[in-house]
Amino acid sequence: MKELRRRATLRDVSEKAGLSLITVSRALRQPETVQPDTRDKVMRAIDEIGYVPNLMARSLVSNRSNMIGVVVPILTSSLFADFAQGVAGVLQRHNIQMLLGVSQRSTLQEEEAVRTFIARQADAIIVTGFTHTDTCRKMLAGFHGPIVETWNLSDKAIDLSVGYNNFAAAADMTRYLLGKGYREIAMVGGAFENNDQATDRRDGFLSAMAEAGRKVRPEFILSVPNPTTIQSGADLMMRLLDGPVRPDAVFFQAELPAQGAMMACLSRGIRIPEDVAIAGFGDLSLSALLPVPMTTVRIRAQDMGERAANLVLGRLAGKASSNAGQDIGYDLKIRKSA
Structure with missing residues (x-):
C-alpha cells in the first residue's frame, strides 16, 4: 500500500x-x-x-476564513450564473473564495446550505430572495457576519439587500402590452410557493390589469413547475392555445419557458406577434437571437452580484453601510415578439 x-x-x-x-x-x-x-x-x-x-490555522489567528457563502436557486439559468460570476469576480480580486450552494428553489435546501456555510466559518452569506424557513431566518439573524438578500427589494431585510422591484417590473411590462392594444393577456409565472420574486411579479401583473379595468380569466394565470425549462414553457403555451379562449398575448415571467413557448408556436405555424405576442422576463443572451427576438424585462444580474460582494467587503472592512436596499433597476427591452 x-x-x-x-x-x-x-x-x-x-x-x-x-x-x-x-x-x-x-x-x-x-x-x-x-x-x-x-x-x-x-x-x-x-x-x-x-x-x-493551512487556512484553518490562519483563520484561528485572524478570526477570518476568507470564504463567503452564496446560495442561488438554480444554475440552469444563465442569469444566476451571471450573478454568481459577478460575486466571484469581486471576491477573487481580494483573494476571497466563494462557497456556492444551490437550493433548487427549496427553502429547506437553502437552510441546509446556510447551515453548512456557518459551520465552515464563512465570513458572510449572500442568499436569493427574502423567503426563508423560520430556522434559516434564525440562523441568519444570529450569524456574526454580513448577510445580503438579493434579487428583490423589501423593507424587512435581515441585514443588507440589493435587487430590483419585481412587482414594478411586471406591472410595467403588462402596461406596455396593454398600451399596444392587447386585451386577453395570459400570465405564466414561476413556481409561487416560497418564492417572493414570483409572487411579486404575479401581483404586479394583476395590479396593472386591474388598473386598466381588465379582468383576467382564471385559466390565464399559470405557473411553471420546478425546475423551469424550455419544455415546460412549450407545454403551457400549447395548453393556452388549445383552450376555449385563445390569449392575444402571453407574459412569461421567466425567460426559458418563454423561449420554449415561441418554439412551440412557430412549430405549429402560429405567427408571432401577429397571432399571439410573447413577452419574457430576464433577457437571457439567446433572447435577442431567437427567430423572433424576444420582448422582455432585462435584469442586470452580474451587476447585482458585484454590488452584493462589494456590500460584504465594505462591511467586513468596517465601513458604515445603510440597511436600505440597493435598487439596481430594470429595463424593458422591446423587440419583435411583442
Missing part, C-alpha cells in the same frame, strides 16, 4: 529558503515588511516544495 505523503509545512519552507521561521511567516502575512529579495526566496521555496498554507 502506497504511503501518504507528508504535507509540506512552513518549517520546510524555512529550511528550503535558508531563512528563519519568523522571517518566512512575516513574508507571507506582512510582505511589505520584508525586503523584496527575501520575499522572492520565500516564494521560490514555496513553489519548489508545493507548500499550501
Whole structure:
C-alpha cells in the first residue's frame, strides 16, 4: 500500500529558503515588511516544495476564513450564473473564495446550505430572495457576519439587500402590452410557493390589469413547475392555445419557458406577434437571437452580484453601510415578439 505523503509545512519552507521561521511567516502575512529579495526566496521555496498554507490555522489567528457563502436557486439559468460570476469576480480580486450552494428553489435546501456555510466559518452569506424557513431566518439573524438578500427589494431585510422591484417590473411590462392594444393577456409565472420574486411579479401583473379595468380569466394565470425549462414553457403555451379562449398575448415571467413557448408556436405555424405576442422576463443572451427576438424585462444580474460582494467587503472592512436596499433597476427591452 502506497504511503501518504507528508504535507509540506512552513518549517520546510524555512529550511528550503535558508531563512528563519519568523522571517518566512512575516513574508507571507506582512510582505511589505520584508525586503523584496527575501520575499522572492520565500516564494521560490514555496513553489519548489508545493507548500499550501493551512487556512484553518490562519483563520484561528485572524478570526477570518476568507470564504463567503452564496446560495442561488438554480444554475440552469444563465442569469444566476451571471450573478454568481459577478460575486466571484469581486471576491477573487481580494483573494476571497466563494462557497456556492444551490437550493433548487427549496427553502429547506437553502437552510441546509446556510447551515453548512456557518459551520465552515464563512465570513458572510449572500442568499436569493427574502423567503426563508423560520430556522434559516434564525440562523441568519444570529450569524456574526454580513448577510445580503438579493434579487428583490423589501423593507424587512435581515441585514443588507440589493435587487430590483419585481412587482414594478411586471406591472410595467403588462402596461406596455396593454398600451399596444392587447386585451386577453395570459400570465405564466414561476413556481409561487416560497418564492417572493414570483409572487411579486404575479401581483404586479394583476395590479396593472386591474388598473386598466381588465379582468383576467382564471385559466390565464399559470405557473411553471420546478425546475423551469424550455419544455415546460412549450407545454403551457400549447395548453393556452388549445383552450376555449385563445390569449392575444402571453407574459412569461421567466425567460426559458418563454423561449420554449415561441418554439412551440412557430412549430405549429402560429405567427408571432401577429397571432399571439410573447413577452419574457430576464433577457437571457439567446433572447435577442431567437427567430423572433424576444420582448422582455432585462435584469442586470452580474451587476447585482458585484454590488452584493462589494456590500460584504465594505462591511467586513468596517465601513458604515445603510440597511436600505440597493435598487439596481430594470429595463424593458422591446423587440419583435411583442
